């Protein structure tokens with residue numbers, strides 16, 4: 001994992017922890033982009049940390065490569081273009097921008113929502129999937145049983161919610177302000193850290209339910225993709241997100 005990616009995720013955790021606790025950002029917090037000058041593109045494509053074929057047969061290599069290098073890159077390119085219109089926003093972290101969509105200048109509001117959301121969502125997604133075969137931590141397992149009844153019941157509810165998304169969007173497992181796990185969905189590239197989200201919380205798991213995430217291999221069989229997802233979840237990372 002490269003330094004940018006580590007910082008990206010770490011920064012997100014700090015901001016979200018503060019948000020959920022109702023606290024301001026810790027003093028001394030330095031947004032990761034603060035050192036960037038106005039003339040630079042401040043967002044770059046993070047590496048996956050594993051090969052494009054590492055998730056086969058559940059997600060094929062071509063889908064992963066196109067998803068990463070074309071779709072994710074496109075969000076980044078368009079987000080950078082938006083940032084060039086409002087250089088003062090470059091001092092803020094992406095999480096800060098996404099958690100204050102409503103107060104952003106109108107000139108960039110929709111671009112930050114759509115392309116900033118797309119960049120955050122995909123950067124997060126690459127980390128919570130992978131070839132690592134691990135189980136949820138004891139703490140996370142206990143929370144899932146407590147809040148959903150059982151792991152099977154959780155997966156069933158997650159599948160039902162994911163299948164219910166009309167068009168493109170994401171399904172999330174989040175920790176809400178009370179520390180309880182719940183499942184939420186968001187349209188397009190919205191996510192639960194946005195101030196405009198129907199349900200706010202800290203995402204610890206999420207699945208991309210855009211057709212570009214699965215169509216080459218699964219075509220219209222969304223349910224098959226959603227069921228295969230459980231074979232590639234990086235539970236170690238999800239557990240770390242839960243416990244951080």
Ligand SMILES: [Fe+2]
Nearest residue numbers: 071208210213
């Ligand atoms: Fe995607």
